Each structure stands twice: as C-alpha cells, then as structure tokens.
Amino acid sequence: xxxxxxxxxxxxxxxxxxxxxxxxxxxxxxxxxxxxxxxxxxxxxxxxxxxxxxxxxxxxxxxxxxxxxxxxxxxxxxxxxxxxxxxxxxxxxxxxxxxxxxxxxxxxxxxxxxxxxxxxxxxxxxxxxxxxxxxxxxxxxxxxxxxxxxxxxxxxxxxxxxxxxxxxxxxxxxxxxxxxxxxxxxxxxxxxxxxxxxxxxxxxxxxxxxxxxxxxxxxxxxxxxxxxxxxxxxxxxxxxxxxxxxxxxxxxxxxxxxxxxxxxxxxxxxxxxxxxxxxxxxxxxxxxxxxxxxxxxxxxxxxxxxxxxxxxxxxxxxxxxxxxxxxxxx
Amino acid sequence: xxxxxxxxxxxxxxxxxxxxxxxxxxxxxxxxxxxxxxxxxxxxxxxxxxxxxxxxxxxxxxxxxxxxxxxxxxxxxxxxxxxxxxxxxxxxxxxxxxxxxxxxxxxxxxxxxxxxxxxxxxxxxxxxxxxxxxxxxxxxxxxxxxxxxxxxxxxxxxxxxxxxxxxxxxxxxxxxxxxxxxxxxxxxxxxxxxxxxxxxxxxxxxxxxxxxxxxxxxxxxxxxxxxxxxxxxxxxxxxxxxxxxxxxxxxxxxxxxxxxxxxxxxxxxxxxxxxxxxxxxxxxxxxxxxxxxxxxxxxxxxxxxxxxxxxxxxxxxxxxxxxxxxxxxx
Numbered sequence: 001x002x003x004x005x006x007x008x009x010x011x012x013x014x015x016x017x018x019x020x021x022x023x024x025x026x027x028x029x030x031x032x033x034x035x036x037x038x039x040x041x042x043x044x045x046x047x048x049x050x051x052x053x054x055x056x057x058x059x060x061x062x063x064x065x066x067x068x069x070x071x072x073x074x075x076x077x078x079x080x081x082x083x084x085x086x087x088x089x090x091x092x093x094x095x096x097x098x099x100x101x102x103x104x105x106x107x108x109x110x111x112x113x114x115x116x117x118x119x120x121x122x123x124x125x126x127x128x129x130x131x132x133x134x135x136x137x138x139x140x141x142x143x144x145x146x147x148x149x150x151x152x153x154x155x156x157x158x159x160x161x162x163x164x165x166x167x168x169x170x171x172x173x174x175x176x177x178x179x180x181x182x183x184x185x186x187x188x189x190x191x192x193x194x195x196x197x198x199x200x201x202x203x204x205x206x207x208x209x210x211x212x213x214x215x216x217x218x219x220x221x222x223x224x225x226x227x228x229x230x231x232x233x234x235x236x237x238x239x240x241x242x243x244x245x246x247x248x249x250x251x252x253x254x255x256x257x258x259x260x261x262x263x264x265x266x267x268x269x270x271x272x273x274x275x276x277x278x279x280x281x282x283x284x285x286x287x288x289x290x291x292x293x294x295x296x297x298x299x300x301x302x303x304x305x306x307x308x309x310x311x312x313x314x315x316x317x318x319x320x321x322x323x324x325x326x327x328x329x330x
Numbered sequence: 331x332x333x334x335x336x337x338x339x340x341x342x343x344x345x346x347x348x349x350x351x352x353x354x355x356x357x358x359x360x361x362x363x364x365x366x367x368x369x370x371x372x373x374x375x376x377x378x379x380x381x382x383x384x385x386x387x388x389x390x391x392x393x394x395x396x397x398x399x400x401x402x403x404x405x406x407x408x409x410x411x412x413x414x415x416x417x418x419x420x421x422x423x424x425x426x427x428x429x430x431x432x433x434x435x436x437x438x439x440x441x442x443x444x445x446x447x448x449x450x451x452x453x454x455x456x457x458x459x460x461x462x463x464x465x466x467x468x469x470x471x472x473x474x475x476x477x478x479x480x481x482x483x484x485x486x487x488x489x490x491x492x493x494x495x496x497x498x499x500x501x502x503x504x505x506x507x508x509x510x511x512x513x514x515x516x517x518x519x520x521x522x523x524x525x526x527x528x529x530x531x532x533x534x535x536x537x538x539x540x541x542x543x544x545x546x547x548x549x550x551x552x553x554x555x556x557x558x559x560x561x562x563x564x565x566x567x568x569x570x571x572x573x574x575x576x577x578x579x580x581x582x583x584x585x586x587x588x589x590x591x592x593x594x595x596x597x598x599x600x601x602x603x604x605x606x607x608x609x610x611x612x613x614x615x616x617x618x619x620x621x622x623x624x625x626x627x628x629x630x631x632x633x634x635x636x637x638x639x640x641x642x643x644x645x646x647x648x649x650x651x652x653x654x655x656x657x658x659x660x
C-alpha cells in the first residue's frame with residue numbers, strides 16, 4: 001500500500017494527538033518512519049491522556065499546549081509536511097449544555113490552526129477530522145457526501161463551520177486541505193468514561209463493570225462503525241494523496257447494524273453481560289438523528305480506502321484492550 | 331397593512347438598534363406605537379452611532395452594552411414580545427483580515443442572544459437579520475432560499491452558523507425564530523465612511539466628496555438592492571406573522587442592475603460626478619461572487635412583502651439624507 005512509503009522521514013504534527021484517534025494515528029505514523037510531533041491541550045474530559053504518550057519516540061515530540069496559543073503553534077509548523085487536525089470537542093450533549101466551550105474548542109481552534117498555517121506559508125497539508133454528525137437526520141440512506149448538511153446540535157454547527165474554514169483557506173490562500181467525515185469510530189483508547197461522546201464507549205464501560213447496558217429507543221436504530229486503524233488509514237490517504245486536496249470524504253463501516261444486534265454482539269464477545277431497552281432521555285431525543293449509515297464509495301473509488309477490520313474483530317480487539325488497560329479510562 | 335396594529339403597545343428590543351437598519355427599524359416601530367428598547371455596543375467602525383439615538387422616545391430606552399454581556403441582556407428580555415437581532419459584523423473583508431473579531435461579533439453574539447432568550451423563557455419572538463452572502467457564487471439566478479449555502483468568506487460562514495443556531499434553538503427549545511436574508515440594503519444612515527461594508531456606501535461618499543467612483547471589474551456585474559424601509563417592513567412581517575416562525579426568507583430588489591448602470595444612475599441623481607472602471611483589487615477578487623439577485627417570491631407569497639421603493643427613488647432619498655447629515659457619517 002502506498003501509505004508505506006509516503007510518510008518515511010516526513011515531519012508530521014498531530015493536533016489532538018493524545019486523544020483517541022490522534023494517538024492511534026501517531027503510533028501508526030511512527031511505525032511508518034514519520035517524524036511525529038504532538039500538540040495536545042490535555043483538556044480534562046476531552047479524551048486526551050498522558051497514558052497515550054507512552055508510544056512517542058521521545059519526550060521532545062510532545063507539546064502540551066492549546067492550538068489557540070499561536071506562540072506555541074507557529075514554531076511547531078515550521079517545515080512541517082503534514083498537519084492532522086484532531087483537536088476539538090466532539091460531544092453533542094456538551095455542546096448543548098455549554099455552547100461556549102464548543103465554540104472555543106471547535107471554531108476558534110480550527111481558525112487558529114488555519115491562521116497559523118497561513119502565516120507560516122510552508123505548504124503544510126492539513127487533514128481535518130470532521131464528522132457525519134453534520135448531516136443531521138438522513139433524508140436518504142446510505143448518506144453520500146452530497147447529502148444536505150443539516151446539523152441538529154451546536155456541535156454539528158461548529159464542525160460544519162470548521163469544514164468551511166478549511167475550504168475557504170484552501171480556495172483563498174491556497175492551503176492544501178482535505179476533510180474526512182468520520183462515523184462512529186471505535187477501538188482501543190476510545191473514551192469510555194461516560195456517555196458524553198459515544199454511546200458505544202458507555203456500553204463498553206458498563207460491560208467491563210458488570211453493569212447492564214442501556215439501549216435507547218427501541219433498539220432498532222441502525223448505525224455503522226469504523227475501527228480506529230481504518231480511520232487512521234483514511235486520514236493518511238487523505239494526507240498523502242494530492243487528489244484528496246480540496247475534497248470531503250465520508251468514512252463508513254462494512255455494514256450497518258441495529259443497536260440491539262450490536263448489544264447482542266458485545267455481550268457475546270464479552271462472554272457475559274446484559275442489556276435493557278429503555279426510552280430515550282429527553283435531552284438526547286431532541287438531537288437524535290434516527291438511522292444512519294454512510295456511503296463511502298467516494299473515498300473507495302478515489303483513494304482506494306475500504307474498511308479492513310470487521311465489526312466482530314474490531315470489538316473483540318477493543319474489549320481485549322480495555323480489559324488490559326481499563327484502569328486508565330474509567 | 332397589518333403591521334399597523336401588530337406592534338401597538340408591544341415591547342420590542344432591537345439588538346444593534348443604533349446601526350443602519352436597526353435605527354431605521356426603531357424609528358418605524360416607535361411610529362407604530364411599540365415600546366422600543368435598544369441594545370447597542372457602539373463598537374467603533376461597526377455602524378452604530380449615537381446620532382441615531384436622537385429619535386428614541388426617552389433616554390431610558392437605550393442600553394449601551396454588548397449583547398455578549400448576559401447580565402445586561404437578560405433584564406432587557408423580561409416581558410419582551412419581540413427581539414430583532416441586528417447585532418453583528420457585516421464586512422466580508424474585515425472577516426478575512428480578522429476572523430477572530432468576526433467569530434466574536436457573529437457567532438458568540440448570536441449564541442449569547444439565544445441563550446438569554448432560552449433562559450428567560452418569555453416566549454420572545456426572535457427575528458434574525460441574515461444575509462444573501464452565505465449563498466456564495468450563485469449557481470442559478472435569481473437565487474431562491476433552496477439554493478445551496480456556499481459561503482466564500484469567514485463572514486459568510488459565521489452568518490450561516492448564526493442562522494443554524496436560530497434553527498436549533500427553535501427546534502430544540504421551542505424559541506420562535508424567523509430569519510430574513512437581506513440583500514444589499516441601502517438608504518439613510520447606511521455606513522458610507524469606507525468600502526468595508528458596502529461598495530454602494532463607498533460610492534456615495536465619493537460622490538458627496540466630489541471624488542471619482544471606482545467600479546471594480548468590468549461594470550457588468552448585476553446586483554439587486556433593497557431600500558431600508560422595505561427591509562424594515564420585511565423584518566416586521568417576519569416578527570408579527572406566526573407562519574414566519576421557523577422559516578428563512580430572501581429579500582430582493584424590484585430589479586437587478588449592472589454596476590455601470592448603477593453608477594450612471596447615481597451620477598445622474600447627484601447632478602454631477604464621474605466613475606472609472608478599474609480591475610478588482612486581489613483581496614476583493616478572491617471573495618467576489620459575480621452576478622447576484624434574489625428570488626423573493628417566498629416572502630411575497632407567504633407574508634405579502636414586495637419592495638415598494640424603486641431604486642431611483644430610494645437612491646434619491648439616500649443622497650438627499652447624506653447631503654443634509656453627511657458630517658455625521660464621514
């Protein structure tokens with residue numbers, strides 16, 4: 001696969017690199033021979049963790065600072081080939097309870113990153129990890145990139161704005177940028193402490209703690225999932241392939257699964273556990289989007305990406321990881 | 331016209347009420363018997379002016395404060411029937427030079443207004459003055475509300491985000507909100523000091539100062555214009571008509587006109603002056619949108635709005651106003 005050679009000796013910065021996806025990506029890039037630096041603000045409850053710094057080649061490669069701090073960010077961008085932008089806030093619920101922090105974490109952080117890249121003028125390619133959240137309630141399934149963007153919560157609005165910033169800085173200033181819309185990424189290092197970011201993390205924690213899983217609604221809702229290694233591969237392809245510049249790509253899973261079937265699968269893989277179907281809490285119902293699964297044929301045809309880890313295998317690895325390292329996440 | 335009765339004795343707050351459109355609206359509302367209060371931060375260079383406070387019924391009706399200051403905003407919202415949200419930054423150029431201020435003025439201000447309305451829970455109807463800018467480069471003309479939203483500058487992104495905030499606070503919290511997308515509003519009290527907000531303001535200043543008008547491009551670009559009294563009527567209809575809640579409406583002009591013809595018309599109405607066709611400055615060319623004129627058939631059919639002041643008459647009144655009061659605007 002071409003990813004193998006593309007990053008050898010390249011200088012890469014990962015903003016949000018101590019988080020779930022960022023740290024998995026860092027590990028992979030280091031294995032590909034890239035010179036990886038990480039910028040992470042380690043904001044409490046956002047997923048960044050010093051436990052994820054263990055894989056870094058040297059302590060010098062980590063800067064604990066906020067991307068909104070230009071004095072810290074600009075020196076990190078000098079001579080940088082690639083910047084992966086995984087900084088930000090991803091909780092839909094948090095964005096409704098506290099839109100201010102979401103505005104700062106998503107809008108201001110993205111602007112800070114792009115303004116810094118613009119000022120440095122080093123030709124750094126930027127890959128922004130966006131989300132399927134901004135499609136809102138699907139009008140047709142599977143959801144393609146041409147589906148209207150209809151965010152249902154503040155986080156969706158701000159992620160949408162962040163996408164547009166990248167598009168405008170690309171068009172107006174010539175900054176090479178690509179956008180990947182992630183959908184339900186899961187795997188080792190995901191946040192499982194509570195239900196603020198993903199329901200799957202909440203379910204995994206409950207399984208590990210021998211608590212009953214709560215399935216909201218009727219359990220019939222469909223979702224697709226991407227294993228974190230597959231998501232990382234997509235981000236790498238979007239970085240190293242020139243034809244990705246200026247584009248937006250969906251990711252997706254190899255299949256859509258109902259929440260009830262997912263709960264069954266998790267309990268089976270765990271060897272024990274149970275779940276209960278309960279009504280949606282009001283706060284979540286107001287921003288729920290019903291069935292969702294993505295059409296990822298664009299990135300498949302343009303960049304050759306397909307999910308390579310199936311859900312059973314991915315969940316098995318995830319449970320295995322958290323059985324070994326759960327104490328760092330609970 | 332039903333506007334006549336709708337506002338008699340009603341408590342109205344205008345955020346940004348010392349600005350161009352806000353102060354024209356305040357004057358009209360006062361004439362309709364409304365109890366008008368104004369909130370304006372009087373941020374330098376944003377269009378708000380103490381000169382516009384002269385029409386207020388009493389000094390107590392003006393609060394000079396920022397809408398982001400919740401302690402000031404919340405008391406103003408108690409028992410308020412209508413809130414017109416005309417606070418914000420409208421310069422496309424400024425938004426590219428300083429995206430931070432645009433983020434504050436448009437995103438944070440809009441969130442502050444909606445959060446305050448949500449907290450007060452008084453059923454205040456919110457009317458947000460948005461802009462045709464967020465359509466970007468028209469894919470078809472005239473531009474309808476269903477045209478894709480493709481902002482070409484940071485101001486467009488933030489106005490788009492502000493629209494979505496209103497939609498989400500309407501759907502999730504039941505706050506009655508309506509959005510009007512203004513297009514090239516002009517008239518007495520518009521900002522003419524420089525070209526940061528509208529090229530027409532710049533032209534009018536040059537005419538008044540006996541300077542040559544600079545027409546960018548080839549002069550063939552088409553635009554439509556709304557006289558400020560017509561824009562005010564549209565905002566009033568969006569406020570008082572229940573069927574406007576949750577909706578987005580375009581405004582438009584009675585005709586589209588080329589920039590060259592507009593320059594000819596202005597020179598003719600002024601009785602003297604001249605213009606010159608010059609190439610676009612780079613900074614403006616990067617965010618220019620080509621021809622634009624709006625389809626306003628939705629607000630015409632739903633709310634009965636049509637532009638009532640034609641361009642010749644509107645420009646005549648505008649020049650007359652600035653001949654009398656120009657010293658407050660230069």
